[in-house]
Amino acid sequence: MKRIAVLTSGGDAPGMNAAVRAVVRTAAGYGQEVVGVRRGFQGLHQGDMRLLGARDVANTIQRGGTILLTARSHTWRSPEGRAQGAAFLREWGVDGLVVIGGDGSFHGAHYLYQEHGINVIGVPGTIDNDLYGTDHTIGYFTAVETALDAVDKLRDTAASHERIFVVEVMGRHAGHIALDVAVAGGAEEVFLPEEEKHVSSVVEIVQQSVSKGKASSIIIVAEGYPGGALGVAAAIEEGTGFDTRVSILGHIQRGGTPVSSDRILASRLGEAAVHGLIEGRTDVMAGRMNGEIVFTPLSETWEKRKDLNRDLYRCAKNLSV
Template sequence: MTEPQTHHPNPSGLKRVAVLTSGGDAPGMNAAIRAVVRTATHNGIEVVGVRRGFQGLHEGDMALIGPRDVANTIQRGGTILLTARSHTWRSPEGRAKGAQNLRDWQVDGLIVIGGDGSFHGAHYLQQEHGFPVIGVPGTIDNDLYGTDHTIGYFTAVETALDAVDKLRDTGASHERIFVIEVMGRHAGHIALEVAVAGGAEEVFIPEDAKPVDGVVEIVKQSLAKGKASSIIIVAEGYPGGAEGVSKAIHEGTGQETRVSILGHIQRGGTPVSSDRVLASRLGEAAVYALMDGKSDVMVGRQGGGISHIPLHETWEKKKDVNRDLYRCAKTLSV
């Protein structure tokens, strides 16, 4: 049996990297930070932690961090580096100040953990200042092209599903219809998976702006079959949201409905094992990508292996929902 390679080649001569988390927090971000720090340290590279994302980078809120600083963090939700949405980074002047701060700290490359907005910021830094950047997909929405899953998605699904299971108990007890809104402003990945796993009667997603009238007929059919309660899942990005769907059901059937908007509860909590493992693999891969001289790419997981996708493709190319799963949701709702 061949022994695993303990050190990765470093042809780029990387000596110091910086890491930040940006945009909405996602369970597993801390596991990714931990992986970056420990992979870099293992290979003789120092790590600078940037607090509060691009805002902190612009303000120079940075410090060296080592393996002990990330101890006992893999199981924690949120991000120990904190995160913020930066308005100053949207200007060339703001990005120039951040680039200068990186140079002042003698940083050779930057790792950005976040979603498409964060990747835009990293891409512009590379384009305008030639600074090596690697993106790590950290967003519960699972909407980035070039990776099968994003860090935080698995945990968000489990959190939403737990709430759906509890609401189903209440709905059955009171013979009510629950319309449950899950996160997903532009993507229905969470809604679709929760709908199948939660046995929902119907699911509404942004990728398919089907008329809400159809759910009225579904509810009528369910009532005719003796089903006194139903679960309807709606992604927040579906036109009209859960409130619109609930109103249509009540007006079309006269049945009592309740709306439950799960909201930011889906962002928090202890990351499940799948997110911890994914974050660990991608954090390690991000350091290796910089060591190999790569830049302006996102590291992802596709088909069990590591992929490197140009950052601009992660938002320019559309990642569709699993259409087979969508069909399955419809088939099993009878």
Template sequence: MTESLPAKHPNSSGIQRLAVLTSGGDAPGMNAAIRAVVRTASFEGLEVLGVRRGFSGLHRGEMKLLGPRDVANTIQRGGTILLTARSATWRTPEGRAAGARHLREQGVGGLIVIGGDGSFHGAHLLEQEHGIRVIGVPGTIDNDLYGTDHTIGYFTAVETALDAVDKLRDTGASHERIFVIEVMGRHAGHIALDVAVAGGAEEVFIPEDARPIGDVVQVVKDSVAKGKLGSIVIVAEGFPGGAQGVADAIQAGTGLETRVSILGHIQRGGTPVSSDRILASRLGEAAVYALMDGVSGVMVGRQGGNIIQTPLHETWEKRKDVNRDLYRCAKTLSV
């Protein structure tokens, strides 16, 4: 029995060619999103131009046609095959005007931007100033964008950080040391909180709860009194004082041997886990269909398993809080 292909999506916008770029920090799963955009467009009979080096490449006109075979064997790759960059020129009206001109010269009817809030700012300005239709796809490990339960790259970043925490816990227990581990999250503690719960940390510090660093001293003393050989403390990079400040407080307050480990950009790389590949595939497809429907100026996201659309400006204007129940759970289980 031959399976029938899905029905074609109505193209009420009349768009025939679109462009896609990745911008800002890379996130595992970006290639899966690019692949989904290209293959969905191909299925619907549309052409796709891949913009190299994000907005930096767009204002220079660095674009090339992409077909289904160009994105073969990419779904499992970290980073981004289109490359990414941050562009000071794009922050100027002249830079955005040049980008809009290149898109129009190539007959592009809409642009899909895979990135975080900074990238969405750039896309929003392009639409407002030049009438270019834009759709955002949330690609950032920080998971800090309003309008989606999770962002592309977040699941992989958590797994990468957790693997490091597990290894450091073994060393900490063997040497009876305190390890203070800093994970990414300049403005959000989502990674730190998930890693703290999954890694069995004794304490976690996140930007959303700027409490005194000194609170950790009693926690560590209590852990020692209970016979724990080593302790793990997780700190989001955006917490005031950072991991070094927390470590200094522990050292001064307890005299115990304390080590700092800053995981840094290792969390951005690596093969995306299945959850990121699936999320990226669904959102890449949804972005193409949004353009075909004539929609612009929104981010496609997933909430409760459903694909939704959120105005781009709301993704950074509205605050996405950490899961407070999970935060409580982290405290409860650290006894």
């Protein structure tokens, strides 16, 4: 293997640059060249590529976003689009491709291998932490810290005005961020896509909190919960008449300097992806489970569901008294 390509795809996640850096520098240590693909699969389809050396990724480990840029490509969903991308990779003499992204990106990589025999390894880069085959995904730790910082600030305002704040965090299909923020932020309740809990249950919880002398409350809602934060807030106001405010954190959770845990995870997984390609692995994702590097077939990362930490969910309920 003489030349490896790397791209970032889908939603950006803090730590992606650390993963790109690890790929480039690990490959350089083996005397391999790295081709950086700009704008994900869209850029691959268009041939937007350039060589990256060790110095090109200097001073990037601390930067949020992705220096390679990212985009969602409708063209890549067609066999013709993937064929064009494969042709560019062959033109550049690429022997293997590292794809840093989430399940949508891994679908694209999987089809590239199936249809054109391009060796591919995925690196889990998504703040949602929803990929099977790794305990955590790159960007998750930073997203939790960003959301928690906002919740801490909102709690000050909630206490000063004796209000209820309903805070919506990211997590369209998974409630990992919401659950961690709820426990670390001392929330009175958390609503998750994985839990079939009627929104009316929050009324009783808020009323119990008030009866225990609490003048303010924080409710955490994952964006994937039916009705979202607006629906939860409406139920509270209708059922209790209490002054309620909504704060939707949105894309602020994607940005910012990656925390140390994301930098370390990204560095290990970027290195592991290069080692995997050298060892002849393909159509797999490099992940970390119980502190060890593991490789999981790409198809399993989206076919098998990664459940919430049920012990942590129980903890959240027990501590919200």
